[in-house]
């Protein structure tokens with residue numbers, strides 16, 4: 002059953018890449034050059050990851066977890082990190098492959114599921130960055146456990162995910178311009194509300210933050226970003242393997 006879910010999500014993401022969804026845009030040439038010159042600017046949607054959260058990535062082993070698309074991995078590689086990407090979507094990974102070839106960067110690309118990182122030894126990474134992707138998991142727990150295992154002691158896990166408010170409301174159109182109405186309880190699964198092939202999950206903050214604490218992470222940073230559609234509120238967390 003879960004295998005079917007992931008196969009469908011892979012298809013959905015591949016299709017988005019073909020249709021050039023906005024978050025499938027790759028890093029700009031100028032940003033790559035800046036990263037080479039020591040000015041790394043890493044974006045998760047509209048929010049820049051603070052430099053003090055990242056630290057100096059030069060020579061660090063970094064995993065971009067569900068982080069393909071040519072946005073973060075090439076920048077980290079230009080900044081001197083030893084970068085690996087794991088992603089479900091072959092088409093997203095293809096974007097990293099193209100940039101790596103064009104820019105002469107060494108990036109290890111792995112097509113796989115973030116719930117199973119058994120291809121990596123315990124303590125392989127200094128830093129794991131996870132751009133918004135947990136909305137494609139029925140449950141983040143396995144990815145959290147695997148990330149914790151894959152990090153060195155003192156290693157850092159940076160993630161962004163949607164606040165539950167993204168899934169609580171439906172838009173009600175009316176003659177005054179329309180409004181949002183809170184109608185869904187959490188946790189949310191799109192499959193329970195429409196017949197389309199799109200699959201997305203809304204998790205509670207307890208699942209997100211409590212889940213990190215439950216596998217042993219210490220949370221030491223929290224930020225938010227709100228997109229133009231006001232219910233699109235995302236949070237970013239820095240967690241450390243103590």
Ligand SMILES: C[S@@+](CC[C@H](N)C(=O)[O-])C[C@H]1O[C@@H](n2cnc3c(N)ncnc32)[C@H](O)[C@@H]1O
Pocket residue numbers: 007010014024025044045046066067068069070071072073087088089090093113114115116132133134137138
């Ligand atoms: C919104 S994109 C994030 C990457 C993009 N670079 C960004 O910053 O927006 C979500 C990514 O998660 C990946 N993904 C979804 N479910 C996954 C899973 N179970 N395992 C690995 N990758 C997954 C998708 O293929 C997609 O590349």
